[in-house]
Amino acid sequence: MSVTIRDVARASGVHISTVSRTFSAPHLVNPNTRSRVLACAEELGYRPNRAARALITGRTYNIGLIVADIANPFFPPLIKAAESQARKHDHHIFVADTNEDPALEEEVVRALAKQVDGVLICSPRMNNALIEQLSREVPLVVVNRQIAGIPAVVMDVAQGARLAVEHLTTRGHRNIALLSGPRGSWTSREIRRSATATARAGHAELTVIGPNPPTEVGGLTVAEDVLRAGASAVLAYNDLMAIGLIEGLLTAGARVPEDVSVVGIDDIMLSRLTRPKLTTVATPTAAAGRAAVDMLLAHGDDRRSTAHLHLQTELVIRDSTGPGPGPHSPADPGYVSVPGGVAS
Amino acid sequence: MSVTIRDVARASGVHISTVSRTFSAPHLVNPNTRSRVLACAEELGYRPNRAARALITGRTYNIGLIVADIANPFFPPLIKAAESQARKHDHHIFVADTNEDPALEEEVVRALAKQVDGVLICSPRMNNALIEQLSREVPLVVVNRQIAGIPAVVMDVAQGARLAVEHLTTRGHRNIALLSGPRGSWTSREIRRSATATARAGHAELTVIGPNPPTEVGGLTVAEDVLRAGASAVLAYNDLMAIGLIEGLLTAGARVPEDVSVVGIDDIMLSRLTRPKLTTVATPTAAAGRAAVDMLLAHGDDRRSTAHLHLQTELVIRDSTGPGPGPHSPADPGYVSVPGGVAS
DNA sequence: GACAGAGGTGCAACCGCTTGCATTAATTGT
DNA sequence: ACAATTAATGCAAGCGGTTGCACCTCTGTC
Known part of the structure; x- marks a missing residue:
């Protein structure tokens, strides 16, 4: 035929x-x-026939891309960028969705291992030991997790969380809530670590609420907890949770940002379009997707390539944050307020 | 090794x-x-090793999934559902993004043909003849396009457009604008056909504006045209354009829905979260993804399986539509207004 | 006790392609 | 004029599996 x-x-x-x-x-x-x-x-x-060729050359010209949830708006830009970059190098991409399930992550990597040249694991939920083991079976690049000896592309969310919390403390917020992300998330731990330190430095109290599912519903359901904790500002693990939280706060009769300021992380497309427009930490997801593919293709065979690429994040100040009850810090933070218009 | x-x-x-x-x-x-x-x-x-097995059995246990733009929020739920359904049947999914480019669609199908059991083409932009030709080279299932002899899953947007336009005409809108989608889109043609007929039946005038890129920017840039046309209501090719349009209208000083009513299509997650919440035609994208995979796996070899599956759409009335300048129709349309809360 | 049949396993060809080696023809050096 | 290169191609093994066929060993049957 x-x-x-x-x-x-x-x-x-x-x-x-x-x-x-x-x-x-x-x-x-x-x-x-x-x-x-x-x-x-x-x-x-x-x-x-590439499969036949792969049988003998060992190169499949395929890449596996594993994400926790395709429908989470954080991932599509990353997937798109990775796919585009891969095809630029004549590679095809297998996409797998693990539904936030660590066990499924392992299973999928193993299932894909034989028919790809390498696997990109984005925001893995499994533990480091398992990742190290898998990386012995198939070339791996990890996005948003740092593990010694495993090549990785990480967004510097610690820096982003610091900027966000400083933004809040300098504007007089003394009681800040942190909505943490899903269990097993390295990013969530980083945010927590950085936010805690920054809050302390800014003489503010930080209440951690979580872990939570990284979704709108995750944010919505903790609105009560936030109000009960008496926080005047909240940093959420991601924009989706922040948006859900705002929804919940408004429903409960609290005003945003007058009563509660909310900051998200990721700067997904949505955050420009909600009302109030969301103040958030922009993470370069498309760049991460491209970089991860490049990294995978670059050090092809020579393992031991243990490069870690750090990508900067930045604070985008929009309308969901306002002054808090405490005194303003006299120091002008000097952040540039980016208007929440439509991207070019 | x-x-x-x-x-x-x-x-x-x-x-x-x-x-x-x-x-x-x-x-x-x-x-x-x-x-x-x-x-x-x-x-x-x-x-x-699946590739080795495929060499002799002819079954790869892979499926190709081709979409115009992964980052368009319409697609991720479809991709997610398709991937999940495929894996339930032990298949893996190649995802390819064609950037709305018909030529790329063809190229990608051909590139993938040898290493998949079949290809799902979602909202294809290429012409029918080409699709027919490709379907002779590899089993194909098309989503959102009807072609004789090619198995397809289509959302009944014609019905959706009818409901939307009736909703507008019965509430007194006499001058309606239709923002059409990208050139080559079957969906866009269907919407136009149905909307035109329905507008005529409702004694309203319909102005077609387009074709437009199916994005937020596509909607934003025609806000001026909409105002100039004097339309009191707009039906957009998709939610993204509708949201962009609203942004543009608000910027230009028009109120939504007081001055202009806006209806979208797709009911993407975003539409519940913008202000005003968007009235839109809900399309069952996840169901379409699942059904398309099932269809592909079902009639595996026996071509000639020319099933066309039609999926119902429904109008979700939220806050972006209001009464028009004309007289209300006495007939109660009887649509159920769905509150724009958070999905369960 | 011979035989048919069934159950279980091995043999070897083959899927579509790559690649080391052998073969042949053409070119170069001396 | 002849050996030594070099260029171009053919040959065949093999990548990791599958599968039709042959073979062997039991049972059960008459």
Whole structure:
């Protein structure tokens, strides 16, 4: 049914090995022969079978991309960028969704291992030991997690959380709540660590609420807790939770930002469009997707490549944060307020 | 490096064919042998190489999924559902993003053809003839397009557009604008056809503006045109455009829905969260993703399976539509107004 | 006791392609 | 004029599996 290398060989009167070389080592075949073969291939619509080639070369030209939840708006830009970058290098992408389930992460990596050149694991929920073990079975690049010896692309959320909390403390907030993310999230731990330290430095109290599912509902359901804790400002694990929280706060009769200021993290498209527009920490997700693919393709075989790429984050101040009850810090924080318009 | 069927055969003292049968035809091997083989396989961590198997069986257990833009919020729920359904049947999914480029669609289908059991093309932009041709090279299921002889899953947007326009005309809107989608979109043509007929039946005038890119920016940039056309209500090709349009209208000083009513299509997550909350036509994207995968796997080989599955849409009335300048229709439309709360 | 049939396993070809090596023809050096 | 390169191609093994067929060993039957 499908046209194979033999069909092309027959049509052009050469041995299949010559056809093979025409595609994978053109300099070894006579220019005349080459063009004849190419003409026949073109006419027959021949495309090399990559799986067959992979069997012998060991290179599949496929990449696995594993995310916790495709429908979480944080991931699509990353997936899109990764796919685009991969195809630029003639690779295809398997996408798998683990539904925030660590066990499924392991299973999927193993299932994919044989048919990919490497796997990108985004925001993994499994533990480090398991990741290290898997990285011995298949080249791995991890996004949003730092593990010694495993190549990684991480967004500097610690810095982002620091900027966010400073933004709040300098504007007079003394009682800040932190909505943490899902259990097992490295990002969540980083945020917590950084936010705690920054709050202390700013003479503010930080109440941690969580862990929570990283969704709108996750934020919505803790609105009560936030009010009960008497916090005048909240930093949420991600924008989705922040938006859900705002929804919950408004429903409960609290005003945002007059009564409670809310800061998210990620700067997903949505945050520009809700009312009030969300103050948030912008993370370069598309850049991370591209970089992760590059990293995977770059150090192809030589393991031991243990590069860690850090990507800057920045605070985007919009309308969901306002002054708190405490005294303003005299020091002008100097952040640039980015208007929440439509991206170009 | 990787453990193969031969390693397992050696470890368990049987021929490779017995190992092979242990996995692909267990009833042919003695229960004792089978359990011994399975034990060895387990211990060695053996996983059959699917690419090698595919070479001889012709079944790859892979599916290609092609979308115009992963970052368009319409697609992620569909991708997620398709991936989940595919994995339920032990299949993996290649995702490709064509950036709304018809030529890229063709290229990607061809590139993927050899390593998948079938391809799902969502909202294709290429022409019917090309799709028919491709469907001769690889099993195809098309989402959101009807072509004779090609299995398809379509959302009944014509019905949705009718409901939307009736909603507007019965509330006194006599001058309605339609923001059409990208060139080549079957959905856009369907909407236009249905909206035109429904507007005429409701004694309203319909102005078509477009084609437009199916994005927020696409909606934003035509806000001026909408105002200039003097429309009191707008039906947009999708929610993203509707949201962009609202942004543009507000910026231009028009109130929504007091001055202009806006209806979107798709009911993406965003539409519940913008202010005003968007009235929109809900399309069952997740169901479509699942159904498309099922359809692809079901009629596996027997082509000629030309099933067309139609999925109902429904109007979700929220806060972006209000009464128009004309007289209300006495007839109660009887639509159920769904509050725009958070999904359960 | 010979034989048919069934159950269980091994053998070897093959899927589509790559690649080391052998073979042949053409070119170069001396 | 002849050996030594070099360029171009063919040959065949093999990547990791599957599968039709042959073979062997039991049972049960008459």
